[in-house]
Amino acid sequence: MTEMPLTGRARPDRRPHTLEEWKALGGYEAVERGLRELSPERVLDMVDEAALNGRGGAGFPAAKKWRFMPKRGAAPGDGPSYFIVNGDEMEPGAFKDRILLEALPHQLIEGAILAAYATHCDEVVILIRDAYRDAIRNVSRAIAEAEEAGYLGRDVLGTGRDLKMWVHPSAGRYIVGEETALIEALEGKRAVPRKRPPFPAQSGLWGRPTTVNNVETVSCVGPIVANGPQWFQSLSRTNEGGTKVFAVSGRVHRPQVIEAPMGTTARELIARAGGVSGNGRLRCFQPGGGASGFLEPDALDLPLDFGHVAQAGSMFGTGTMIVLDETACPVGVIARHMAFYARESCGWCTPCRDGLPWVAKIMADLEAGRARMEDLDVLEMTVEVAGPRGRSFCDLMGGAMSPLGTGLARFRDLFEAHVREGCCPIARDHGRAAA
Secondary structure, three states: OOOOOOOEEEEEEEEOOHHHHHHHHOOOOHHHHHHOOOHHHHHHHHHHHHHOOOOOOOOHHHHHHHOOOOOOOOOOOOOOOOOEEEOOOOOOOOOHHHHHHHHHHHHHHHHHHHHHHHHHOOOEEEEOOOOHHHHHHHHHHHHHHHHHHOOOOOOOOHHOOEEEEEEEEOOOOOHHHOOHHHHHOOOOOOOOOOOOOOOOOOOOOHHEEEEEHHHHHHHOOHHHHHHHHHHHHHHOOOOOOOOEEEEEOOOOOOOOOEEEEEEOOOHHHHHHOOEEEOOOEEEEEEOOOOOOOOOOOOOOOOOOOHHHHOOOOOOOOOEEEEEEEEEOOOHHHHHHHHHHHHHOOOOOOOOHHHHHHHHHHHHHHHOOOOOHHHHHHHHHHHHHOOOOOOOOOOOOHHHHHHHHHHHHHHOHHHHHHHHHHHOOOHHHHHHHHHO
């Protein structure tokens, strides 16, 4: 097994493997071992011992989430239990799951089979953003190959267990990344988060026990079962197991997906992406996508994992790093983030439905030279009142306030300069330098 367990077996051109090609690389050996030699509880324990945290944003331990599911025969009433793979990737700057879906569909399917086994699920739904047409086609083809080979369908590998797996193309809204909104969308309803409790493990898709995990999280399960939890843990530089698929974009010379040990630093990732572009001097970066707070150059050597990034005052999220050089204005970046989140709000609760468009308008006024100093006080108030988690129905509002709050704290002088000068001082100065 390669040191990089997720992307190491991908082709350079991202062309997906056929089933036979994948098996020649050791594919499905973990499934055969897991279903024939290990109990569901042992598979779950291996994921726990590997310290696999969810890779979809929150970093919740995968095994802890799985343990909420009732064991086979213990679910209330008659009907299936569901395992859902969330491939509705819409975080600004995120594109890592797209690579896994397009290039390594059989690795995802292996992980989904083992995850369904560990959680006593009868059906797996892989929800993929509709814009990812190649991913939908590649995963659907791989499912058909796996079913024909006996890894899916009735009496899987002669074990007496049945497992159905299918792809659901999503219409694509950011809120569908929230697991209960995703379940609502699968049921054909408006995609809005559900009130909890009950939690999905008690009443999820069509009222049945359900677990939802991100594409990258599920793709880790096969290598864990194949090589053991200690091996997976050893790949990390911190106590959070495994590697992480980072997406590095913004002001870098070669935006790309990079798989590296959990705990890799921003300095290393930026170097692997060709270094800082623009004027070559780093102003700041967002370590976890558009909903993460800004960090400055003094955090370049911070180990990037959920714990360390939270201690630094930001959020690791999806591991989507957005880099800004000194010619890029954080105020403009925040304005674009706010416009995105205002558009993507489901409109269910007042802080998000009314607050985000209000914030987006003020940010647009800042960029256009129409803002007043009092508007900055309104932004501060919004961060304080609506920003903390739990102040809105789901975490979309809180996530949206993270870049705004850290932006105001770290770059207040730039906000004030936009008001005083009636324009973006960075864009103005950069334009003069270019001239």
